[in-house]
Amino acid sequence: MALLKWQIIFLTFLLYHLNDEVASEPIKRIVNGSNAVAKQFPYQTFLYTFKNYEWYATCGGVIISSRAVLTAAHCIADNAVAFIIFIGAVNLTDSLEPGQQRVIVKRSYVVVHPEWDEFQLINDIALIKLPVEVHFNEYVQPAKLPNPKHLYENEMGVVSGWGNTESSNTGSAILKYYVVGVLPLDECATQLKELTRTPSIVPQSYICLKPSDSSPCNGDSGGPLAIKNPDGHSTLLGLASFVIGPCETNRPSVYTRVSSYLSWIKNHTEISG
Missing domain, CATH: 2.40.10.10 (Trypsin-like serine proteases)
Known part of the structure; x- marks a missing residue:
């Protein structure tokens, strides 16, 4: 009671x-995303x-x-x-x-x-x-949890979240999404080094998105990077963590690689296997 x-x-x-x-x-938003529809995510x-x-x-x-x-x-x-x-x-x-x-x-x-x-x-x-x-x-x-043995590099995923089409503090109430490729970690390290002008060591617990005309921005933090499975369900690859610069497009975005935390997740949930 x-x-x-x-x-x-x-x-x-x-x-x-x-x-x-x-x-x-x-609030983190998605720049240049498309509007989602019911049941899509x-x-x-x-x-x-x-x-x-x-x-x-x-x-x-x-x-x-x-x-x-x-x-x-x-x-x-x-x-x-x-x-x-x-x-x-x-x-x-x-x-x-x-x-x-x-x-x-x-x-x-x-x-x-x-x-x-x-x-x-x-x-x-x-x-x-x-x-x-x-x-x-x-x-x-x-969403299903990912295969820890699979890096998903160069595969196409979907990023989704609520946001507007520019860098601002006012976001759309409508869910948005865009399709993007997974960037290999060595390429991610190279691009981050060029952007930050400092040596970049990219840990295995990162999963990076290829630069594109769309971007998570000012925080669709915690939102998913997922792939669609043949059975119609989706597998969660990453959680939005950070971007370089203020909502810049054509730069890599960095997500937390969920497969690096499977043991921790299962220790705190009823999920097994």
Whole structure:
């Protein structure tokens, strides 16, 4: 009963603030993406964070089981109190959208990787344990975890998230996506070195995207890089971590390689195998 009362209070707070323009820190967005449609990315989630007595649009995330969502560690603020996880959504402002679910999660349900380093930008991964099971249907499905023996280099993946078509603090309410190739790590290191003018050592826990006319920007952080399988399901390869420069296109983007963290994920979830 106490949990239900707590959820009602926060849901009331959310409904009051959700349609207000969210000021504060920039939100990662997808530049030059196409609009998604219902059921296209059933594993996609979005996080609103409650901190400092306000709700903030924060990051993307990915459903990997009925009780677990992955996102980036840098999406989890130290002073966060709670989160609203949007599931099965395309239009974040449409609370009556078919298939859309919203789950309230306390900060205590979130596990940030213990070796997350915000200065070196490594181990940028966090797991959100859901207090209730997500109802799977045609709008909501988990992404499969990747094969740890497969690098997926030069394969084509899909990046998705909520955003506008330019670098700004105001994002579209509609889910966007673009198709992009996976950049081999040695090429990623070379390009990052040229862009930053410093030696770049790219860890195996990174997965880089080839430069293209589209880009994740100012943070669709925590959002997925996935590939479509022949059976119609999708496999999660990476979580958006960082880009070089302010929402620049034609530069490599860096994601957290999910296959590097399979043991950690399975230790904190009911997922086996």
